[in-house]
Amino acid sequence: MNPLLVTTTQAVDPVFMFIFGICLVLLVGITATMVFFVIRYHRSRAPRPTSQADGNLWLEIIWTAVPVVLVLAMFYYGWSGYLTLRDVPKDALPVTATARMWSWSFTYLNGKESPKLYVPVGRPVRVELVSKDVLHGFYIPAFRVKRDVVPGMKNYAWFVATRPGSYDLFCSQYCGVGHSKMITTVEAVPPAEFTVWLKQGGGGAQAGKELLEKHGCLGCHSLDGSIKVGPSFKGIWGRSETVLTAGKEHTLTVDEPYLRRSILEPQADVVKGFPPIMPPFAGTFTNEELAAIIDFLRAGPAAPPKPDGAQLAQEKGCRACHSLDGSPGVGPTFKGLYNSQVKVKMGGVALTVTADDAYLRESIRLPAAKVVEGFQPIMPTFADLRDDQVEALVEFIEEQR
Ligand code: HEC
Ligand code: HEC
Ligand SMILES: [Cu+2]
Known part of the structure; x- marks a missing residue:
C-alpha cells in the first residue's frame, strides 16, 4: 500500500481522540473546581460575603480566548x-453499492454482483452509493465510514482495508421494519485472491461475452x-491450429498469448483456410476487458451454474419481508402460497387468482401489477434479476408447503 496514503481510520481517530481528550480534561477540571468551591465556600465557613471584587478583566479574557x-x-x-474522507485516492477500485429494502448488493466493473463487499487489502475502494427506494445509510464502523444513501442523489464513500478480515457493514438509517436485517460484511482479502474471486462465477466470463457482442465479434x-x-x-x-505466420505455415496450440495476439x-x-480480413483491435480494450474476453474463450459458453433459490431469497432480501413459517411480515408468507387462492387488487379492481408459476413470476417481476389484499404495494422491483434467477425463486417458493 502507498505509505503516504492517509486511511479513513487515520483521518477520523486522531480527531476523535483530540476532541474526546479536551472534553475529558474540561469535564474533570470543571467538576473538580465545582466540588472544591462547594466545599471551600460552604455557608458554614463563610456565612456572609467577605469579598468586594465585582469583576476581573484578565480572567474574562482568558476564559473567552482559551x-x-x-x-x-x-x-x-x-x-x-x-476532507480526507471526501478525497478519494486516484487508483481506487470502483464498486457500486445498491441499497434497497432491506438488503445490499455490490456491483463491480466487470458486471459481477455480490451480496458481500469483497475488497483487496491495501487498495482504496470507491463506493458509489445508490438507493432503489428510500433513505439508507452506508456504515462500516471498522473503517469509520458512514454516508447517507439517498434515492436520486449521487453520493460516494471510500475506504481502504489494511488487514484481511471480515468487517460489519450496516444500514445506519431507520428505513422500515426490516432495517435491522440490512447487515452484510466487507470481506478484505489479499489482492491475488481478490483477482481470482472477481473473475469467478459468471462475472468475468459473462462480461467477456458481452464484449464480444458489443464489438461485433460474433458477426x-x-x-x-x-x-x-x-x-x-x-x-x-487448447485446440491445435494451423496458421500462417509471415507466409510460413506452422501448427500451434491455442493458449493465452496466441489469443491475445490474434485479437x-x-x-x-492468420488461421489457414481463412482470409486475413479480421480488423485489428489493438487499443480497443483495457487489460481487464481483454482478460474477460480470454476468460470467456477459455471457459466457453458453458451454462452458468444453476442459481440456488433459497440462497437468492436470502441475498436479495426477500426473507426480510416474506416469512417461511406462515407468520405474516411486511409481505405475505411464502408458506403454502403455491397454488393457493390469493385475493389481489389489479388497477383498483379486486379479484381472486391462483398462485401458479405465472402469477409468482409476475409477482417477482412486476410486484405492483397485482397487489395482495391487506398489504402495502411496497415490494421493490428487482430489475437486476436474471430469468434463471427468477425461475429459481419461483421453485423455492413452490417448495414452501
Ligand atoms: C470481419 C470479421 C471479423 C470480426 C469482426 C472479428 N474477427 Fe476474429 N477472425 C476473423 C477471421 C476471418 C479470422 C481467421 C483469420 C485470422 O486468423 O486472421 C479470425 C481469427 C480470430 C481468432 C483466432 C481464431 C483461431 O481459431 O485461431 C480469434 C481469437 C479472434 N478472431 C477473435 C476475435 C475477437 C475477440 C473479435 C472481436 C473483438 C473478432 N475476432 C472480430 C474475422 C473477424
Ligand atoms: C420490502 C419488502 C419486500 C421485499 C424485499 C420483497 N417483497 Fe415480495 N412482497 C412484498 C409485499 C408487501 C407484497 C404484497 C403486496 C404486493 O403484492 O405487491 C409482496 C408480494 C410478493 C409475492 C406475491 C405473494 C402473494 O401472497 O401473492 C411474491 C411471490 C413475492 N412478493 C416474492 C418476492 C421475492 C421472490 C422477493 C425477493 C426477490 C421479494 N418478494 C422481496 C414485500 C416485499
Ligand atoms: Cu436501510
Whole structure:
C-alpha cells in the first residue's frame, strides 16, 4: 500500500481522540473546581460575603480566548479529517453499492454482483452509493465510514482495508421494519485472491461475452461450432491450429498469448483456410476487458451454474419481508402460497387468482401489477434479476408447503 496514503481510520481517530481528550480534561477540571468551591465556600465557613471584587478583566479574557482557540482547533482538525474522507485516492477500485429494502448488493466493473463487499487489502475502494427506494445509510464502523444513501442523489464513500478480515457493514438509517436485517460484511482479502474471486462465477466470463457482442465479434465468429467468416469460438481453447505466420505455415496450440495476439494484431497469425480480413483491435480494450474476453474463450459458453433459490431469497432480501413459517411480515408468507387462492387488487379492481408459476413470476417481476389484499404495494422491483434467477425463486417458493 502507498505509505503516504492517509486511511479513513487515520483521518477520523486522531480527531476523535483530540476532541474526546479536551472534553475529558474540561469535564474533570470543571467538576473538580465545582466540588472544591462547594466545599471551600460552604455557608458554614463563610456565612456572609467577605469579598468586594465585582469583576476581573484578565480572567474574562482568558476564559473567552482559551475556549475560542480550543473550538477553532477542533474545527480545523475535524475539517481536514473530513476532507480526507471526501478525497478519494486516484487508483481506487470502483464498486457500486445498491441499497434497497432491506438488503445490499455490490456491483463491480466487470458486471459481477455480490451480496458481500469483497475488497483487496491495501487498495482504496470507491463506493458509489445508490438507493432503489428510500433513505439508507452506508456504515462500516471498522473503517469509520458512514454516508447517507439517498434515492436520486449521487453520493460516494471510500475506504481502504489494511488487514484481511471480515468487517460489519450496516444500514445506519431507520428505513422500515426490516432495517435491522440490512447487515452484510466487507470481506478484505489479499489482492491475488481478490483477482481470482472477481473473475469467478459468471462475472468475468459473462462480461467477456458481452464484449464480444458489443464489438461485433460474433458477426464473424460463432459460439456453436458453425463456420462463419472466421473460425468458431467453440472449443477454441487448447485446440491445435494451423496458421500462417509471415507466409510460413506452422501448427500451434491455442493458449493465452496466441489469443491475445490474434485479437490485437490478427494479421500476425492468420488461421489457414481463412482470409486475413479480421480488423485489428489493438487499443480497443483495457487489460481487464481483454482478460474477460480470454476468460470467456477459455471457459466457453458453458451454462452458468444453476442459481440456488433459497440462497437468492436470502441475498436479495426477500426473507426480510416474506416469512417461511406462515407468520405474516411486511409481505405475505411464502408458506403454502403455491397454488393457493390469493385475493389481489389489479388497477383498483379486486379479484381472486391462483398462485401458479405465472402469477409468482409476475409477482417477482412486476410486484405492483397485482397487489395482495391487506398489504402495502411496497415490494421493490428487482430489475437486476436474471430469468434463471427468477425461475429459481419461483421453485423455492413452490417448495414452501
Ligand atoms: C470481419 C470479421 C471479423 C470480426 C469482426 C472479428 N474477427 Fe476474429 N477472425 C476473423 C477471421 C476471418 C479470422 C481467421 C483469420 C485470422 O486468423 O486472421 C479470425 C481469427 C480470430 C481468432 C483466432 C481464431 C483461431 O481459431 O485461431 C480469434 C481469437 C479472434 N478472431 C477473435 C476475435 C475477437 C475477440 C473479435 C472481436 C473483438 C473478432 N475476432 C472480430 C474475422 C473477424
Ligand atoms: C420490502 C419488502 C419486500 C421485499 C424485499 C420483497 N417483497 Fe415480495 N412482497 C412484498 C409485499 C408487501 C407484497 C404484497 C403486496 C404486493 O403484492 O405487491 C409482496 C408480494 C410478493 C409475492 C406475491 C405473494 C402473494 O401472497 O401473492 C411474491 C411471490 C413475492 N412478493 C416474492 C418476492 C421475492 C421472490 C422477493 C425477493 C426477490 C421479494 N418478494 C422481496 C414485500 C416485499
Ligand atoms: Cu436501510
